[in-house]
Amino acid sequence: MTSTFAIDLEKISHTANIAIVVLCGLFGLAGYFVSFYFHFLTVAFFLLVLLNLFWRHGQTSHTLLANFGFLAQIRYLVESIGPEFRQYLFASDTEESPFNRVERAEVYRKAKGIDSTAAFGSLLAFDRTEIKLRHSFYPVDTDQLEPFDVAVGAARGLDTTYHIRRPIMISAMSYGALGENAVRALARGAKLAGALMNTGEGGHPKYHLMEGCDLIFQMGTAKFGVRTEDGRLDESKLAVLAANNQVKMIEIKLSQGAKPGKGGLLPKEKITAEIAELRGVPMGQDVLSPAHHVECVDAASTVEFIGRIQRVSGLPTGIKFCLGRPNEFRTLVQEMERQDTVPDFITVDGGEGGTGAAPKSFMDDLGLPLFEALPVVHRILRDEGVRDRFVVFASGKLISPGKQLKALSFGADVAYSARGFLLALGCIQALQCNRNTCPVGITTHQKQLQTGLDIEDKARRVANYIEALHHDHVELLAALGRSSARLLCEENLYLPVQAPASPLGEEPS
């Protein structure tokens, strides 16, 4: 015999199943003998009894409902509102993923131009697993710093060499993934702040072009916008696009952090007639991009393809990938040297996954995280003696100035962020980017949801965010005792024992 008080859920639910039948009968009698108004309840309970009978005996797909009846439904109801409850009430400020409230709040404050200083200490727990920046005894005066300037294409001596003057760029998000208002707000913000924006692989960047900002055109594996019908490169289309003076660079996407080794995926819910036209795809079905460019099957063909894009476009051209096997990258770099065809930049995308819709296992289990991949890429480029010929962009959750400086210290030259800018646009991390139901009108094409996203107001926030990041970048750089971002190196990093940035990323050769 146990003396502890326990709730026997099974008994309760069986009693409840009988009780509703009894109540239905009682209300029926009351309706007959006392007042007809009781029949409001009779009817309600009658329908509940019917529904309950169906749940218990007429279906097999919900075990709990079959075993326990209507009370089990409470579990489904409570579970369905769980995410909101956790976010609003129960999750602590440093608990949520992918971005916790502290991180999000910093972006919101920067975007709104509010003071983002905090008081009474950091909210983070320091347990020697975190990477930190090492400052110097002798900070540099901020007016002594060199202005931020990264020249892409200079190594090849291109006329079209582009000077990046902001340490942060808006990473690849296509029209399709984002709605019209969101794209335009980002583009207008980029224009206001003089930052560079990536178009994503969404075909002809109609809305990105609208606001007059400088663009990196991304060519995904399906080559939307510059493809022939069988998915190969249409050189004439690329040449036309590259001739547009807003397009400053071409980025060839080999893979992306959200789903390395798999092509892009645009869910059918988000394909409007216009998107189908801009991309040249049918409506009513998911648009799947191939896992690799048809032209790129090994190192040699990939490098040839890069060279071809460089020739056709005449613009600085780079590649974007999420690192898997370092040795493959080394082979690719060696092949570049052999063919003397070097991309002007490399974008290292962390395996952390971005806004892209992706199968869960691809998002969770594939690809090296950014801070693992960056040092490996940097080291291989240095080993091969070609580090000076590349500009390295880094992306993967770099939404705060500290993280961006860490990425630069790990070997990157410029930081990219996508989700940081979504937060600046007002993203509340509802995690519905793939369902066309984004409550703040960013990743949706529903007009009604987009009405709340005022382009002018949000563009200002995007510009504020860029300016605040640049401001913090300068301050941090000074504190680290470096007069230029170029001088940042691993010496500026505190790497904990068994650091995430250990050589674990390197394959045994």
Next chain:
Amino acid sequence: MTHPNLTRIAQGVVALLLFFAATQKFIGEPGTVEVFVGLDMEPTGRYVIAVIELMAALLILSPFAALGSVIAVSVMCGALIAHVTHLGLVVNNDGGMLVCMLVVVLLCAAYVLVSRRKEIPLVGDTFS
């Protein structure tokens, strides 16, 4: 099992008949008054039911048709109970017209309910 066009027609029938029934009750047509006297619900019950019927008629034409059909079925069940227990099948020498109409609405609403079962708020997900 169900056809989208048939569902739309059924929605139209339910909305039309319920709208008609609700208007009758609002203007206090003598037949309806008599019915509610018979149920000892005159006049409050008459207006309450009229409002509910009107709500169901509007909802069943809106994107919340599933919810509308649930309400319509409920009201019709109540009406059926009234006829069986208090009023009898023939009211005011109508030869059973009222009951016939009631059954038509009930069947149509039930059809809508079944074909739109997945859209019912809260419990829709449990249907296949």
